[in-house]
Amino acid sequence: MxxxxxxxxxxxxxxxxxxxxxxxxxxxxxxxxxxxxxxxxxxxxxxxxxxxxxxxxxxxxxxxxxxxxxxxxxxxxxxxxxxxGESYEPPIKKQRIMMIGLFGSGKTTSIAKLAKFYQSKGLKVCAIACDIHRPAAIEQLQQITEQVHCGFYGEKGKSAEEIAAESRILEKKYDVLILDTAGRSAFDPDLASELKNLSSIFEPQETYLVVSADLGQVAGKQADQFRKAVGITGVIITKMDGSGKGGGALSAVHASRAKIAFITLGEKPDALESFDAKKFVSRLVGFPDLPTLLEKVQEISDEEAMQRVMEEGKLDYGTFLSQLRSMKKMGPMKQILQMLGMYDVPEELVGKSEQKLKQFEAAVLSMTPSERTKPDLMKNRSRQERVAQGAGLSLSDVRELVSNFERMNKMMKGLKGNRGLSKKFQRMLPQGFKF
Ligand SMILES: Nc1nc2c(ncn2[C@@H]2O[C@H](COP(=O)(O)OP(=O)(O)O)[C@@H](O)[C@H]2O)c(=O)[nH]1
Ligand SMILES: [Mg+2]
CATH class of the missing domain: 1.20.120.140 (SRP54, nucleotide-binding domain)
Incomplete structure (x- = not known):
């Protein structure tokens, strides 16, 4: 999952x-x-x-x-x-960026994504090919830059140091230079010294370590190694789309005290975003922001509670509250019920104002667990008095709640026994409701 x-x-x-x-x-x-x-x-x-x-x-x-x-x-x-983690605001300005990371982590493809990102901010981007160990790497970068229409610099036969040094002149023509470097299959001192060397020539303002989400926790260890040996300003976590370990990678990188700068969520050049933990978690739980989340949470619980009531034909005070809320959301409930021939639904229940609902809610929240699940207990006057006091309501408010509840409960029982009516009612309910 x-x-x-x-x-x-x-x-x-x-x-x-x-x-x-x-x-x-x-x-x-x-x-x-x-x-x-x-x-x-x-x-x-x-x-x-x-x-x-x-x-x-x-x-x-x-x-x-x-x-x-x-x-x-x-x-x-x-x-x-x-x-x-936190949120990252990528600097939108003239700068040199160096990409580092192991083989296959996603350095080269991330360059295309960054290029697209900075170009969309109105900056001119040039990619620089310093991964000279693998012959195909230069070509791969060149092809990718053609796709996103950014500049490219690299030459077979030259050393990475030469290319990095020569590339600095391109600052006259471009705003953002992004340097691709060679990886290894594992972190080693040789790689560290090569990268340090390139870094002293290129003098990047940003050094992004690229790690793949499928590393899970190991991403944290990698971030730590590279941070200590080479120095990094941020981490790009790639392949967040395909991995069941994205959460592990993010949390481990954050715990290693490195900053998560970007995440990538696919192979296409636009599958990049600057990292924002709040946005990420909101999306994770399925809603774009906390207020909507909380609203949504309420709806789900109301629907589920309502569904149980429908199935069991039996109310308690917990489900009663959910039901009131659901009815409100379903719109003009009174009309629906009247169309079904149900004229005796308590008026005050159907058209409950927000205020009334709040009172009911306060009363239900002041009940003990057993009172909520065994509603008969609430017919007892001294319990009603206690609840009224606890919820800051008058006794008559609580009595009104109890009597509405009892009427509603009766109605639910009636519906349960009446299959024709139940069916009719069912059809008018939002999907997912069952009798
Ligand atoms: N699904 C998916 N694939 C990715 C993502 N980022 C990179 N890749 C793939 O990972 C592979 C290695 O990427 P590459 O940039 O060549 O890695 P490098 O060796 O670090 O330069 C390629 O096949 C990419 O298409 C991503 O966010 N999602
Ligand atoms: Mg590469």
Missing amino acids: DLGAGVRKALAKITGATLVDEKAIQALVKELQRVLISNDVNVQLVFELTKRIQDRAFKEKKAQSLNLREHIVKIVYDELVAIL
């Missing part, structure tokens, strides 16, 4: 849970551990992350605008962002 699907599945342990309690958090944390470890995220990192989630889930004061579910989703989001 890829990281995104795994994280979404883990989050469902909270969004789909009737009760957000210690047990639900435990389930979330377990699933998250499983998916992160299978994405090759370092075990110790995973344990630290999940411990922080557990600690924060109940101890940290939640923002007023968030309910407990959202609070926890936000914590997971925050903690994932924290282990994956």
